[in-house]
Each structure stands twice: as structure tokens, then as C-alpha cells.
Amino acid sequence: MKNNNQEFIPEWYEEAPKPKSYRSIFKWGDPLAFKHPNARLFSMLKEQFELTNDDFLERKKEGHEFVQTDQASRIQPQHVNSIASIVGNDNIETSDYARVKFSTGKTAEESIRLRDGINGPLTDLVVHPRNKDEIAKVVAFCHEEKIPIYVYGGGSSVNLGFQPIKGGITLVMQTHMNKLLEINEINQTARVQPGMMGPDYENTLNQSPELFQTKKRFTGGHFPQSFEYSSVGGWVVTLGSGQQSTYYGDAYDLVISQEYVTPKGNFVTLDYPATANGPKVADIMKGSEGCYGILVELTLKIFRYQPENQRPFAFIFPDWRAAVEASREICQGEFGLPSVYRISDAEETEVGLKLYGVEGTILDKLIQLRGFKPMKRCLCIGHTEGEKAFSAHVKKRIKKISRRHGGMYLTGYPVKNWKHGRFKDPYMREDLQDFGIVTDTLETSVRWDDLHKVHQGVREFIKNRPKTICMTHASHFYPQGTNLYFIFISKFKDLEEYKAFQEGVIDRIQSYGGSLSHHHGVGKMIGPRMESHIGKMQLDILKAIKNHLDPANIMNPGSLGLDSNDLK
Numbered sequence: 001m002k003n004n005n006q007e008f009i010p011e012w013y014e015e016a017p018k019p020k021s022y023r024s025i026f027k028w029g030d031p032l033a034f035k036h037p038n039a040r041l042f043s044m045l046k047e048q049f050e051l052t053n054d055d056f057l058e059r060k061k062e063g064h065e066f067v068q069t070d071q072a073s074r075i076q077p078q079h080v081n082s083i084a085s086i087v088g089n090d091n092i093e094t095s096d097y098a099r100v101k102f103s104t105g106k107t108a109e110e111s112i113r114l115r116d117g118i119n120g121p122l123t124d125l126v127v128h129p130r131n132k133d134e135i136a137k138v139v140a141f142c143h144e145e146k147i148p149i150y151v152y153g154g155g156s157s158v159n160l161g162f163q164p165i166k167g168g169i170t171l172v173m174q175t176h177m178n179k180l181l182e183i184n185e186i187n188q189t190a191r192v193q194p195g196m197m198g199p200d201y202e203n204t205l206n207q208s209p210e211l212f213q214t215k216k217r218f219t220g221g222h223f224p225q226s227f228e229y230s231s232v233g234g235w236v237v238t239l240g241s242g243q244q245s246t247y248y249g250d251a252y253d254l255v256i257s258q259e260y261v262t263p264k265g266n267f268v269t270l271d272y273p274a275t276a277n278g279p280k281v282a283d284i285m286k287g288s289e290g291c292y293g294i295l296v297e298l299t300l301k302i303f304r305y306q307p308e309n310q311r312p313f314a315f316i317f318p319d320w321r322a323a324v325e326a327s328r329e330i331c332q333g334e335f336g337l338p339s340v341y342r343i344s345d346a347e348e349t350e351v352g353l354k355l356y357g358v359e360g361t362i363l364d365k366l367i368q369l370r371g372f373k374p375m376k377r378c379l380c381i382g383h384t385e386g387e388k389a390f391s392a393h394v395k396k397r398i399k400k401i402s403r404r405h406g407g408m409y410l411t412g413y414p415v416k417n418w419k420h421g422r423f424k425d426p427y428m429r430e431d432l433q434d435f436g437i438v439t440d441t442l443e444t445s446v447r448w449d450d451l452h453k454v455h456q457g458v459r460e461f462i463k464n465r466p467k468t469i470c471m472t473h474a475s476h477f478y479p480q481g482t483n484l485y486f487i488f489i490s491k492f493k494d495l496e497e498y499k500a501f502q503e504g505v506i507d508r509i510q511s512y513g514g515s516l517s518h519h520h521g522v523g524k525m526i527g528p529r530m531e532s533h534i535g536k537m538q539l540d541i542l543k544a545i546k547n548h549l550d551p552a553n554i555m556n557p558g559s560l561g562l563d564s565n566d567l568k
Helices: 039-049 077-087 096-101 108-115 132-145 198-206 208-212 232-237 281-285 320-331 346-355 362-369 388-404 413-420 425-434 448-463 495-511 523-534 536-549
Strands: 125-127 149-152 169-172 180-184 189-192 255-262 265-268 294-301 311-317 340-344 378-384 438-447 469-474 481-490
Touching: 039 346, 039 481, 077 125, 077 132, 108 425, 108 438, 108 495, 132 149, 132 169, 132 255, 132 294, 180 198, 180 208, 189 198, 198 208, 198 232, 232 294, 255 281, 311 320, 311 388, 311 413, 320 340, 320 378, 320 388, 320 448, 340 346, 346 378, 346 413, 346 469, 378 388, 378 413, 425 438, 438 448, 438 495, 448 469, 448 481, 448 495, 481 495, 495 523, 523 536
Parallel strands: 125 169, 149 169
Antiparallel strands: 180 189, 189 294, 255 265, 255 294, 311 378, 340 378, 340 469, 438 481, 469 481
């Protein structure tokens, strides 16, 4: 296809997936939303992979086939009837489509498999509980009958977290348990059900004067890349981080109180702002990924909503080391922290300048005239927020430090373009996979003194694979370190080649001193590595807690590396 300027543009797919098709499961986000590589990015991809326009004339495996499976449900009819008597017949599903959909997350592995019409392990029954009392009854029944239970929140898991490796039932939280129950303006907290999706939670907080008669408007402060299709409960049980976590904190930091249903009993943790009552059960349950019990309600910190005080900024640094040193000084400066803060390495910077609309502009020409060289220069974008004077002060200090490290101020223009589409970049993965190009991500937490070793070591492994793009950024900052987010794009001959490469990347992350995960959680993908990462003694402690709360091992078996035996 050509545009009016005779430039070739592939016929990117722009139709909602067919109902009950494989594509309707693996497509990212809104069925009617799309984001395609722009002309500059498309040109770069062709050059990197040595492709011609002819390679983009015909899409490959698109996943339009209707979902079907020959994996028979293993749950007994009398068990189905018993669960239906608790939640109602309208709230259980046994169709092939429902079983595949609610057993599948958004990993590249799952997408590759579903394009071939190959299903992974499937749940035997999908259940949509209406309230926490029903969940308590279902858990008690399944404990008695030794039926495994998995939990499906927003559906955006990228670690095989939904994979029901032992069959059983899947509880879908977003269908009914999706409400903000209370805003306590005095304590500045919100009590919410775990299945509430990110946009609904944030919009309700923003409209709290109209909906809850508060005097002020509020924000949750949590905006992960998966914001549009992730749930509030999912943020907490996977220890997620949002794009504004440098200011607001990670999901771990936002929790005041939680209520859980477990096979051994139910409990609500204390909702004081701080206590000295010994080790906190609430902290143990954060990040537990449904292995100990079902999160049925939580109380979170909320913050004043003051978007008018946001102050955007962007810099170009001469190289990665300068960007890192400036960032460390900013995070350790004790003058306040920015909300959004991201630095991209040289390779990601070149892509970012294309994506954020900078390449080819007067600003781009000025950058080059000032001596910032392609494939060395590094982009920084962000914004401050909070009280008006505070926000302005933090930006002023960031500008001063960045310039001292050789950074050139780019105004807020790149930030505005990034912010406009900040939740849309994952939509491009379907475009690329339609033509056989796979894009995936792995991320890690690093200390400042290990950062360059991890960055260089992992990049070296990825770039040793011919025709592979590796983009890296840091986007969650602390005085003691940050994260590294590796995005790799390449072509793979089959799923096994892709999985072997992914394992190799994880190996390098671990061997060079990075954590196994910063904010994607563990799931079944990382679970087998947990003992090598945290040590046998710590894993044994976590296993002992599981044995107490879940003696029959029915809660999300296979995740977190906590169980290796069959159901007890």
C-alpha cells in the first residue's frame, strides 16, 4: 500500500478480532485500538532485519481461527453443580473459548502459541464470583475436594501467571468484584475491590467530589504500562510498579490493609499507617500471587489530584554514563523526586526520537549541531508534580543537575508526545508479529554500583544474536538504584528458539547481579529460579507459610516456586 507521497506502508491490521477467535485473546488491549510503527520506525525495522517491502505484502499467522480444544474438562459434574449452587449458573463457564481465554496472559510465548492454534494448560471451569462470601465458600469447597484454584484479574500477566498447570478452576475477579467501596478523605485512603480495572479506579478517584462528596479530587498514583487492562488487586499481588512510581511508590508502598480468604481461614490486616507489632502479615501477602489465598478487598493510599502542577522536562545526554550519573545525583539529592522519570540508552534513544516525533524536526537538527551523536546520545524524559511550588522546585533542581552532566534541555515537547501514547506502545506487537517479528521485554532491579555491569552484559548477549534490536531504559528510581527494562525485537524460526533465547537473557540478568523481576512478578516463568535467587532458607520460610495457609496446595500451584509436589 502507498500513501499520497508514494511511500510504502504495510496494510496493518485495523479490525476488531473476530469474536471467540485466538486473536481476540492474544491481542493487546482494546479490540478497536491500534498503534502502528510510523514511517521512520518502519524504515529502521526493514534495515535492521534486511527486509524489503515485499516482505510486508502478506501477513502470516494472524490467529483468526475460532478457539477450540480437545482438552476435556477434568472437573467432576457434581463439583460443577456444587460451585454453581454458590455463585449461580450464570456465573460459571465451560466453553472452549472461556477456558482458553482465562488460562492465558500476554506473554510473547502465549501469543506465538495461540497464533498456531496451540493451547497451553487449561482451566477446567471458569467462575465469576459476585462477592467475598461466595469466594470463601468456593475456597472451602475446593479445599475439601482438592480442586486447584487460580485467579484472573485484568488479564495482562507477562509471566505465565494464569497458567493452570494442574487444572482446576479459575476465579475471574473483574466481572463483579470491581467497585470502589469507600473513600476516607480524612485518612486519605480508598477501600476497593480487587477486580476494579485501572482506568475505572483512577477515574472514580478523580471524580470523588461528585461520586463520594469529598472536598478534594484524588489520584491513585499507579500507572503501569498495562494500566488500561490491569486490575487494582493484580497490582498488589504481583508487586507491580507504575510509570510514576518514583514519586508515588510501587504497589507495595501503596497498601494500607488487605483482606484475604485462605483455605485455613480468612483475615483482614490492620489499617494503621504504621505499627511495631512484629513482622507484618500484610507485607508477606503482598506479591503472593494467589499462592496463599484470594485477595478480596484492599485499602490503599490515595493522593491529591493536581495535574495542573505537572512540569514536563526532557534532556539529551552525551552518553549513557552521563545520563546514569545525573539520575543517581537527582535521586540522592533529597530535594524531592520527579513523578515520571525515564532514561533511555543509546539504541532506545534512536527509536524514541522517532516515536516521540523529534527526529527530523528543528529540535533534532539543533541536537545534532550541538554534537550529540547518534548511537551515543541518551534521552531523558519526565515530569514533576505535587504542590505547585514543590513541583517547580524539583524541576529546577533536575535542570541544574542535568546540565552539569552535559545534558541539553529539550523543553517538554518529547514528554507530551510520550504521554499522549504512553499506554499504546504494546499495541505495535501484533503489527510486528503479523509479519514474523517478535518483540518482548524482560526487566530487573539493579543497584547503582551494578548497573553498568548488568546493562552491558545483558546487551552483549542480546546483540550477539544477529539482526536483533535491544532497547533499554530505566524508569523506576530509588536513592539506592533503579530498574533496567530490556526490550528485544527479532525474528525466530519457532517457539523453542524464542524460549531458549529468553532463558538466555534471564540467565545473563541473574549472573550479572540483577534481580529476577522488578515489577512483572514471578508466575510460572520465573518460579523455578526462585531458590537460586533468594536462597533455600528464605524459600523454605515462604513454603512454610504456604503449608500453613494452604495445606492441600490448591492455591495457584506452580507459581512462586513454592511447590514441587502434586496436590496433597
